[in-house]
Amino acid sequence: MxxxxxxxxxxxxxxxxxxxxxxxxxxxxxxxxxxxxxxxxxxxxxxxxxxxxxxxxxxxxxxxxxxxxxxxxxxxxxxxxxxxxxxxxxxxxxxxxxxxxxxxxxxxxxxxxxxxxxxxxxxxxxxxxxxxxxxxxxxxxxxxxxxxxxxxxxxxxxxxxxxxxxxxxxxxxxxxxxxxxxxxxxxxxxxxxxxxxxxxxxxxxxxxLRPGQAINLVSGATASLDQLPEIVAMAGIGHPPRFFNTLKQQGIKAVAEIAFADHHAYSEDELSRLTDAKQCLLMTEKDAVKCRQFAQPNWWYLPVDAHxxxxxxxxxxxxxxxxxxxxxxxxxx
Missing domain, CATH: 3.40.50.300 (P-loop containing nucleotide triphosphate hydrolases)
Known part of the structure; x- marks a missing residue:
């Protein structure tokens, strides 16, 4: 609105x-x-x-x-x-x-x-x-x-x-x-x-804004977006559609796009409910800094660089x- x-x-x-x-x-x-x-x-x-x-x-x-x-x-x-x-x-x-x-x-x-x-x-x-x-x-x-x-x-x-x-x-x-x-x-x-x-x-x-490879919050492993399983995309930034559009531009179709308020305070229970065992949760790097302490193995983030x-x-x-x-x-x- x-x-x-x-x-x-x-x-x-x-x-x-x-x-x-x-x-x-x-x-x-x-x-x-x-x-x-x-x-x-x-x-x-x-x-x-x-x-x-x-x-x-x-x-x-x-x-x-x-x-x-x-x-x-x-x-x-x-x-x-x-x-x-x-x-x-x-x-x-x-x-x-x-x-x-x-x-x-x-x-x-x-x-x-x-x-x-x-x-x-x-x-x-x-x-x-x-x-x-x-x-x-x-x-x-x-x-x-x-x-x-x-x-x-x-x-x-x-x-x-x-x-x-x-x-x-x-x-x-x-x-x-x-x-x-x-x-x-x-x-x-x-x-x-x-x-x-x-x-x-x-x-x-x-x-x-150019995305790099996705990075796992738990292991630090990297992967290209097309290597990830079904993606549930989430973003708690000032304009979440920007992140979702970035994924589309990379040829990625997320099974769900979930927007949170900017600076939202996440909880482990809140985010764990967003995916099932076959899916991964992909977030922005700004979101990731708030989630590392309780991250799950299927959580990834996508860093971007300004060019x-x-x-x-x-x-x-x-x-x-x-x-x-x-x-x-x-x-x-």
Whole structure:
């Protein structure tokens, strides 16, 4: 239903329009208060790059964060990641993510990013605390923020926005009548726009998510999708149809497609009932980080990697490398 409302296919968005106007006014005032200096923002001692979005729901932001961290690591930079840690409930913040940190404490995305990149990751609702926590124990060249485009209390040096190329901006209205956190005109102010799927427009960077081999949650064994028995597909991400469509594009027809809410807290009993003895349960990597402790031998996940295309990709990375070099030079003098 919410997809129909946000896309404009349902007239119910008109009922929510007054709340959207209020939401837009509040977000505008918040940003204005930081721009005018009525509220204070904080600048980190090293460059900060925000990877965020203008809309609610899954746009492919986390794969972009992983891609960016790995690309900067390949260029010799020491990158750290900070996140709000949505869905996690730690006793105190900042929380530094380690190999033993559970998703119940940190949230699923920070744990996934830490596992995939081996980069230092810290979580705190106030991202300044997360940055300070990282820099207290790590000598870093750059901080990448997973989300936080609208978190103006933290100053940033570069902004990257990820857009769902198929859904774009729906009906264009603010939450809750539409999917927008900020209006599309905000794109004119950011440093790069990455479009996940669909067609990139103008200077936008085209991106696709490419799946690898399926990985067993218990044994770590790998297999191509066509080697798996009957597949029951599940996804608890911002936009589950993206995962199901990925399987279809690989020629896989699942016997069932089961969508959960984003950041859903799974239980062993809940997932064990989804398959019989002849079937396997195939999930996203984001789901897998929450299920490893009680995984069954017939549970698999499908990792995906972001692939960006176009000459402006190198331009974006070179700009961040130069930014870090200048900041490092300034600190040494």
């Amino acid at each position: 919410i997809e129909r409302i946000w896309s404009g296919r349902s007239p119910l968005w008109l009922l929510l329009w007054p709340l959207s106007v209020l939401y837009g006014a509040i977000t505008w005032l918040i940003r204005l208060s930081f721009q005018r200096g009525w509220r204070k923002s904080w600048r980190a001692p090293c460059p900060v790059v925000v990877v965020g979005n203008l809309t609610a729901g899954g746009n492919g932001k986390t794969p972009v964060v992983i891609w960016l961290v790995q690309a900067l690591q390949q260029r010799g930079l020491r990158a750290g990641v900070v996140s709000r840690g949505y869905g996690g409930k730690a006793a105190r913040y900042p929380l530094l993510v380690t190999g033993e940190t559970s998703t119940a404490l940190a949230g699923d995305e920070p744990v996934l990013i830490a596992q995939r990149t081996q980069a230092p990751v810290a979580v705190a609702p106030q991202r300044r605390l997360a940055v300070e926590g990282l820099l207290a124990v790590h000598d870093l060249d750059v901080i990448i923020t997973d989300d936080g485009l609208q978190h103006y209390a933290l100053q940033r040096d570069r902004e990257i926005v990820v857009v769902d190329g198929m859904r774009r901006f729906g009906n264009g209205w603010w939450l809750p009548a539409g999917p927008m956190r900020e209006r599309a005109s905000r794109l004119r102010e950011v440093n790069a726009v990455i479009v996940n799927g669909g067609e990139a427009q103008g200077d936008e960077i085209a991106m696709t 960006l295309q176009g000459a402006t990709v190198s331009t974006l990375l070179d700009d961040i490398v130069q930014l870090c070099s200048m900041a490092r030079y300034a600190r040494s003098h």
